[in-house]
Amino acid sequence: MTAPVFGGPARARAARPPLSRGLAARLRPVAVVVLVLLVMGVPLWLVVVTAGKSQAEALSPDLSLPSSWHLWENLAQVWEQGEVPKAFVGSVLVVAPSVALVLALGSMASWILARRASRLVAVLYALAISGIVLPPAVVTIVLLLRQLGLAGSLVGMVGVYVGIYLSTVIFFVTGFVRTVPLSLEEAARMDGAGPLRVFFSVILPLLRPVLATATILICLYVWNDVFYAFFVVGGRLDTLPLNLFQVANAGLYLSNWHLIFAYIILMSLPLLVVFAVAQRRIISGITGGAVK
Known part of the structure; x- marks a missing residue:
């Protein structure tokens, strides 16, 4: 007679997942x-x-x-009466240089902060990303732009966006640069490449996935912003959100919710295009890195 195996049925029940868990x-x-x-x-x-x-x-x-x-009729009415083409050009003139400068300056600063190990660099990194949690002082920004003669100008608006969102890019890109092997840079330096050549030929191509993600975020923030555009530009340059705010307050779209939502659709279409293009960049960058 075989001896009973203690705990056998209990172990079997424990090994099988309960029906509720499945x-x-x-x-x-x-x-x-x-x-x-x-x-x-x-x-x-x-x-x-x-x-x-x-x-x-x-x-x-x-x-x-x-x-x-009446979707197409409402879109056509908004396009004609809402001055959408003019506001679209204004948004592009603000978004394009803002995103380009933020990505360029942020990626170069992130490369330096990621490759230098010292207390001073750690303090600089903390100050660089502090803009994520510290809200900008709007009154101070407006007064400073007036002193510099940039209030209500495109240059002042771009400078505000660069200063606000540079912390976000540095936070994202610095962590990504730290995962890049240092041996790639050393091999490029052994071949005679200088710092700029190393950055643009070695580091920058590897940053495409994270820069694509940062592009989506910065474009979303800047394209939909009406708060800083209202206080800094002050109506001297129309952007799509600022134009919608102005025409709605002027009474053109008062109680015309069908026109307001049609304007929102037109305003969102360029962002969908940017998202589709950047999403492909993210996927291609990840799969390319996996193959390598």
């Missing part, structure tokens, strides 16, 4: 998808259906479908 594991992805659809899909649906309604149906925005779609 059900929870299956339902977790479904719950995440439903949550994402509620958080992102409902506002998007509200914007689209309201932009497709007539003025009478859009007086009280809701999730119901319009009785008849």
Whole structure:
């Protein structure tokens, strides 16, 4: 007669996952998808259906479908009466140099901060990223721009955005540079490359994934900003959000929610293009690094 094995059935039950745990594991992805659809899909649906309604149906925005779609008519009316082309040019003139300067200065500063190990560099890094948590002093910025003669100018607006979002780029890129092997730079220096050649030929191509992510964030912040544009530019240069704010206050879009949401759709289309292009860059950079 064989001796009983103590704990055998208990061990078998412990090895097999309970039914409730397996059900929870299956339902977790479904719950995440439903949550994402509620958080992102409902506002998007509200914007689209309201932009497709007539003025009478859009007086009280809701999730119901319009009785008849007027989306293209509303978009055409906004394009003609809302001065969208002029505001689009103004937004591009602000966003393009702001993003380019932030990425260029931030990536070069991050390379230096990541490769130098000293107390002074640690203090400089802490000061560089402090802008993420410390809010900018708007009154001080406006007064300083007036003293410099840059208030209400494109140069002043670009300088404000560069100063505000430079901390974000330094925070992202510095951690990424620290993961790049130092041997790549040493090999380039042995071949006679100087600091600029090392940065632009070795470091910068490896930063494409993180720079693509930073591009999406900075473009999103600058493109949708109306607060700093209102106080710094003061209406002398129209951007899309600032133009929407002004025409809505002027009474053109008063109670015309269908036109307001149609304007939002037109204002969001360039951001969708930037996101699609940058997303491809992120995926290609990650897969390229994996192959190497």
